[in-house]
Amino acid sequence: MIEADALSKSYRRNRAVTQLSLRVEAGQICALLGPNGAGKTTTMRMLVGLTEPDAGSVRIAGSPVRLGAAVLGRVGALIDGPALVPHLSGIANLRLLWAASRRAWPPPALDEAVELAGLGRAIDRKVKGYSAGMKQRLMLAHAVMRSPDVFVLDEPATGLDPAEVRALRQYLAARSAAGAAVLISSHQLAEVQLLASHIVVVVGGRLVMAGPLDDLLADGDGSLEDVYLALTEGSEHAAF
Numbered sequence: 001m002i003e004a005d006a007l008s009k010s011y012r013r014n015r016a017v018t019q020l021s022l023r024v025e026a027g028q029i030c031a032l033l034g035p036n037g038a039g040k041t042t043t044m045r046m047l048v049g050l051t052e053p054d055a056g057s058v059r060i061a062g063s064p065v066r067l068g069a070a071v072l073g074r075v076g077a078l079i080d081g082p083a084l085v086p087h088l089s090g091i092a093n094l095r096l097l098w099a100a101s102r103r104a105w106p107p108p109a110l111d112e113a114v115e116l117a118g119l120g121r122a123i124d125r126k127v128k129g130y131s132a133g134m135k136q137r138l139m140l141a142h143a144v145m146r147s148p149d150v151f152v153l154d155e156p157a158t159g160l161d162p163a164e165v166r167a168l169r170q171y172l173a174a175r176s177a178a179g180a181a182v183l184i185s186s187h188q189l190a191e192v193q194l195l196a197s198h199i200v201v202v203v204g205g206r207l208v209m210a211g212p213l214d215d216l217l218a219d220g221d222g223s224l225e226d227v228y229l230a231l232t233e234g235s236e237h238a239a240f
Protein backbone atom coordinates (compact mmCIF):
# COMPACT_ATOMS: atom_id res chain seq x y z
CA MET A 1 0.00 0.00 0.00
CA ILE A 2 2.83 2.42 0.90
CA GLU A 3 5.81 2.15 -1.44
CA ALA A 4 8.75 4.53 -1.15
CA ASP A 5 11.63 4.10 -3.54
CA ALA A 6 15.07 5.63 -3.06
CA LEU A 7 13.85 8.81 -1.35
CA SER A 8 16.43 11.52 -0.77
CA LYS A 9 16.02 14.94 0.78
CA SER A 10 18.54 17.60 1.78
CA TYR A 11 18.02 20.85 3.63
CA ARG A 12 20.77 23.08 2.23
CA ARG A 13 23.87 20.96 2.74
CA ASN A 14 22.32 18.78 5.41
CA ARG A 15 21.29 15.39 3.99
CA ALA A 16 18.20 14.51 6.01
CA VAL A 17 17.29 11.34 4.05
CA THR A 18 19.44 9.36 1.61
CA GLN A 19 18.20 6.70 -0.80
CA LEU A 20 15.55 5.41 1.57
CA SER A 21 13.14 2.73 0.38
CA LEU A 22 10.40 1.14 2.40
CA ARG A 23 7.20 -0.83 1.94
CA VAL A 24 4.17 -1.16 4.15
CA GLU A 25 1.63 -3.70 2.93
CA ALA A 26 -2.06 -3.94 3.80
CA GLY A 27 -2.47 -5.52 7.21
CA GLN A 28 0.97 -4.49 8.44
CA ILE A 29 1.84 -2.11 11.26
CA CYS A 30 5.32 -0.86 10.54
CA ALA A 31 7.29 1.15 13.11
CA LEU A 32 9.78 3.66 11.78
CA LEU A 33 12.53 3.92 14.40
CA GLY A 34 15.68 5.98 14.69
CA PRO A 35 17.47 8.45 16.95
CA ASN A 36 16.58 12.15 17.06
CA GLY A 37 17.33 13.73 13.72
CA ALA A 38 17.48 10.38 11.89
CA GLY A 39 15.04 11.55 9.22
CA LYS A 40 11.78 9.94 10.34
CA THR A 41 9.61 13.06 10.13
CA THR A 42 11.18 14.11 6.84
CA THR A 43 10.43 10.65 5.44
CA MET A 44 6.83 10.74 6.62
CA ARG A 45 6.33 14.22 5.19
CA MET A 46 7.54 12.93 1.81
CA LEU A 47 5.19 9.93 2.04
CA VAL A 48 2.13 12.18 2.28
CA GLY A 49 3.23 14.88 -0.15
CA LEU A 50 4.02 17.58 2.43
CA THR A 51 7.70 17.63 1.46
CA GLU A 52 8.87 17.09 -2.08
CA PRO A 53 11.76 14.62 -2.32
CA ASP A 54 14.91 15.70 -4.17
CA ALA A 55 14.95 12.22 -5.66
CA GLY A 56 12.93 9.04 -5.44
CA SER A 57 9.21 8.36 -5.57
CA VAL A 58 6.24 7.46 -3.41
CA ARG A 59 3.16 5.45 -4.31
CA ILE A 60 0.17 4.79 -2.13
CA ALA A 61 -2.22 2.07 -3.25
CA GLY A 62 -0.40 2.19 -6.58
CA SER A 63 -0.94 5.92 -7.18
CA PRO A 64 1.90 8.46 -7.24
CA VAL A 65 1.81 10.86 -4.30
CA ARG A 66 2.03 14.60 -4.59
CA LEU A 67 0.35 17.39 -2.65
CA GLY A 68 -3.36 17.36 -3.46
CA ALA A 69 -3.32 13.87 -5.02
CA ALA A 70 -6.72 12.15 -4.73
CA VAL A 71 -5.17 9.07 -3.12
CA LEU A 72 -4.28 11.17 -0.06
CA GLY A 73 -8.01 11.11 0.77
CA ARG A 74 -7.39 7.52 1.91
CA VAL A 75 -4.55 8.51 4.21
CA GLY A 76 -4.86 9.45 7.86
CA ALA A 77 -1.77 11.51 8.63
CA LEU A 78 -0.55 12.93 11.90
CA ILE A 79 2.63 14.89 11.21
CA ASP A 80 3.40 18.14 13.01
CA GLY A 81 -0.35 18.30 13.44
CA PRO A 82 -2.80 20.48 11.57
CA ALA A 83 -2.87 24.11 12.66
CA LEU A 84 -5.63 24.37 15.25
CA VAL A 85 -7.62 27.57 15.64
CA PRO A 86 -7.46 28.42 19.37
CA HIS A 87 -10.70 30.36 19.68
CA LEU A 88 -12.77 27.61 18.06
CA SER A 89 -14.00 24.48 19.85
CA GLY A 90 -12.48 21.07 19.19
CA ILE A 91 -15.41 19.98 17.06
CA ALA A 92 -15.41 23.29 15.15
CA ASN A 93 -11.73 22.74 14.38
CA LEU A 94 -12.47 19.25 13.04
CA ARG A 95 -15.26 20.72 10.92
CA LEU A 96 -12.95 23.39 9.54
CA LEU A 97 -10.25 20.85 8.70
CA TRP A 98 -12.82 18.56 7.06
CA ALA A 99 -14.03 21.44 4.87
CA ALA A 100 -10.75 21.18 2.96
CA SER A 101 -11.85 17.77 1.67
CA ARG A 102 -14.94 19.40 0.07
CA ARG A 103 -17.03 16.46 1.26
CA ALA A 104 -20.24 16.75 3.25
CA TRP A 105 -20.06 16.93 7.04
CA PRO A 106 -19.85 14.69 9.04
CA PRO A 107 -16.88 12.53 8.03
CA PRO A 108 -17.59 8.79 7.95
CA ALA A 109 -15.77 7.89 11.18
CA LEU A 110 -16.44 11.03 13.22
CA ASP A 111 -18.01 9.23 16.18
CA GLU A 112 -15.20 6.70 16.35
CA ALA A 113 -12.61 9.48 16.06
CA VAL A 114 -14.17 11.55 18.83
CA GLU A 115 -14.42 8.48 21.05
CA LEU A 116 -10.76 7.60 20.41
CA ALA A 117 -9.78 11.18 21.22
CA GLY A 118 -11.58 10.73 24.55
CA LEU A 119 -12.24 14.43 24.92
CA GLY A 120 -15.78 13.97 26.22
CA ARG A 121 -17.61 17.26 26.57
CA ALA A 122 -14.34 19.15 26.11
CA ILE A 123 -14.83 18.60 22.37
CA ASP A 124 -17.23 21.57 22.58
CA ARG A 125 -14.78 23.79 24.48
CA LYS A 126 -12.33 26.21 22.92
CA VAL A 127 -9.02 24.67 21.95
CA LYS A 128 -7.08 27.48 23.64
CA GLY A 129 -8.01 25.85 26.97
CA TYR A 130 -6.72 22.42 25.91
CA SER A 131 -3.63 20.77 27.38
CA ALA A 132 -0.89 19.55 25.02
CA GLY A 133 -2.26 16.00 25.36
CA MET A 134 -5.79 17.13 24.50
CA LYS A 135 -4.52 18.90 21.37
CA GLN A 136 -2.65 15.75 20.40
CA ARG A 137 -5.84 13.71 20.82
CA LEU A 138 -7.79 16.19 18.71
CA MET A 139 -5.17 15.88 15.98
CA LEU A 140 -5.47 12.12 16.23
CA ALA A 141 -9.24 12.47 15.77
CA HIS A 142 -8.54 14.54 12.67
CA ALA A 143 -6.32 11.76 11.29
CA VAL A 144 -8.87 8.98 11.82
CA MET A 145 -12.24 10.68 11.20
CA ARG A 146 -12.08 10.04 7.44
CA SER A 147 -11.82 6.29 8.13
CA PRO A 148 -8.52 5.92 6.31
CA ASP A 149 -7.06 2.62 5.17
CA VAL A 150 -3.53 4.02 5.18
CA PHE A 151 -2.06 5.64 8.30
CA VAL A 152 1.12 7.72 8.55
CA LEU A 153 1.47 8.76 12.18
CA ASP A 154 4.50 10.61 13.55
CA GLU A 155 4.81 9.89 17.26
CA PRO A 156 1.03 9.73 17.76
CA ALA A 157 1.25 8.62 21.41
CA THR A 158 3.10 11.76 22.53
CA GLY A 159 1.24 13.26 25.48
CA LEU A 160 -1.25 10.39 25.77
CA ASP A 161 -1.80 8.70 29.12
CA PRO A 162 -1.48 4.89 29.44
CA ALA A 163 -5.20 4.24 28.91
CA GLU A 164 -5.20 6.39 25.78
CA VAL A 165 -2.05 4.68 24.48
CA ARG A 166 -3.78 1.33 24.89
CA ALA A 167 -6.92 2.61 23.15
CA LEU A 168 -4.79 3.85 20.25
CA ARG A 169 -2.95 0.52 20.05
CA GLN A 170 -6.24 -1.40 19.99
CA TYR A 171 -7.67 0.92 17.37
CA LEU A 172 -4.64 0.55 15.06
CA ALA A 173 -4.55 -3.22 15.58
CA ALA A 174 -8.23 -3.44 14.59
CA ARG A 175 -7.73 -1.24 11.54
CA SER A 176 -4.73 -3.24 10.34
CA ALA A 177 -6.62 -6.50 10.92
CA ALA A 178 -9.29 -5.02 8.63
CA GLY A 179 -6.64 -4.45 5.94
CA ALA A 180 -5.21 -1.01 6.66
CA ALA A 181 -1.51 -0.24 6.23
CA VAL A 182 -0.06 1.57 9.22
CA LEU A 183 3.26 3.39 9.47
CA ILE A 184 4.05 4.87 12.85
CA SER A 185 7.16 6.53 14.25
CA SER A 186 7.96 6.24 17.92
CA HIS A 187 10.69 6.34 20.51
CA GLN A 188 8.60 4.16 22.86
CA LEU A 189 10.15 0.78 22.13
CA ALA A 190 8.10 -1.19 24.64
CA GLU A 191 4.94 0.16 23.03
CA VAL A 192 6.29 -0.55 19.56
CA GLN A 193 7.02 -4.13 20.57
CA LEU A 194 3.37 -4.55 21.58
CA LEU A 195 2.01 -2.95 18.43
CA ALA A 196 4.23 -3.40 15.39
CA SER A 197 4.42 -6.30 12.95
CA HIS A 198 7.36 -4.78 11.04
CA ILE A 199 10.27 -2.51 11.86
CA VAL A 200 12.28 -0.04 9.80
CA VAL A 201 15.33 1.53 11.45
CA VAL A 202 16.95 4.66 10.04
CA VAL A 203 20.15 6.29 11.22
CA GLY A 204 21.54 9.48 9.72
CA GLY A 205 18.86 9.38 7.03
CA ARG A 206 19.82 5.91 5.82
CA LEU A 207 18.06 2.61 6.24
CA VAL A 208 19.94 0.27 8.54
CA MET A 209 17.35 -2.49 9.01
CA ALA A 210 13.91 -3.48 7.78
CA GLY A 211 11.87 -6.59 8.37
CA PRO A 212 9.30 -8.41 10.46
CA LEU A 213 9.55 -7.74 14.20
CA ASP A 214 9.60 -11.46 14.98
CA ASP A 215 12.63 -12.04 12.74
CA LEU A 216 14.43 -9.12 14.35
CA LEU A 217 13.82 -10.46 17.84
CA ALA A 218 14.56 -14.09 17.00
CA ASP A 219 18.35 -13.73 17.29
CA GLY A 220 18.45 -11.90 20.62
CA ASP A 221 16.83 -12.26 24.02
CA GLY A 222 13.52 -10.91 22.77
CA SER A 223 14.04 -7.26 23.67
CA LEU A 224 13.46 -4.70 20.93
CA GLU A 225 15.31 -2.16 23.05
CA ASP A 226 18.51 -4.26 23.02
CA VAL A 227 18.32 -4.87 19.28
CA TYR A 228 17.57 -1.23 18.53
CA LEU A 229 20.37 0.11 20.71
CA ALA A 230 22.83 -2.31 19.13
CA LEU A 231 21.78 -1.14 15.66
CA THR A 232 21.99 2.56 16.48
CA GLU A 233 24.89 2.56 18.94
CA GLY A 234 27.18 5.55 18.65
CA SER A 235 24.97 7.13 16.01
CA GLU A 236 23.09 9.64 18.15
CA HIS A 237 25.53 12.42 17.51
CA ALA A 238 26.31 11.47 13.94
CA ALA A 239 22.93 12.80 12.84
CA PHE A 240 23.67 16.37 13.94
Ligand SMILES: Nc1ncnc2c1ncn2[C@@H]1O[C@H](COP(=O)(O)OP(=O)(O)OP(=O)(O)O)[C@@H](O)[C@H]1O
Pocket: 011, 014, 015, 016, 034, 035, 036, 037, 038, 039, 040, 041, 042, 043, 239, 240
Ligand atom coordinates in the same frame (compact mmCIF):
# COMPACT_ATOMS: atom_id res chain seq x y z
N1 LIG B 1 12.61 22.19 7.66
C1 LIG B 1 13.89 21.85 7.90
N2 LIG B 1 14.89 22.70 7.59
C2 LIG B 1 16.19 22.36 7.81
N3 LIG B 1 16.58 21.18 8.33
C3 LIG B 1 15.61 20.30 8.66
C4 LIG B 1 14.23 20.59 8.46
N4 LIG B 1 13.50 19.50 8.87
C5 LIG B 1 14.41 18.60 9.30
N5 LIG B 1 15.66 19.06 9.17
C6 LIG B 1 16.90 18.33 9.51
O1 LIG B 1 16.83 17.07 8.86
C7 LIG B 1 17.33 16.05 9.71
C8 LIG B 1 16.25 15.01 9.95
O2 LIG B 1 15.23 15.59 10.74
P1 LIG B 1 13.84 14.84 11.06
O3 LIG B 1 12.97 15.80 11.78
O4 LIG B 1 13.32 14.23 9.82
O5 LIG B 1 14.33 13.68 12.06
P2 LIG B 1 13.48 12.75 13.05
O6 LIG B 1 14.06 11.39 12.89
O7 LIG B 1 12.04 12.92 12.80
O8 LIG B 1 13.88 13.33 14.48
P3 LIG B 1 13.07 13.31 15.89
O9 LIG B 1 13.16 11.89 16.40
O10 LIG B 1 13.86 14.26 16.74
O11 LIG B 1 11.67 13.77 15.62
C9 LIG B 1 17.82 16.73 10.99
O12 LIG B 1 19.20 16.99 10.84
C10 LIG B 1 17.03 18.03 10.99
O13 LIG B 1 17.74 19.04 11.67
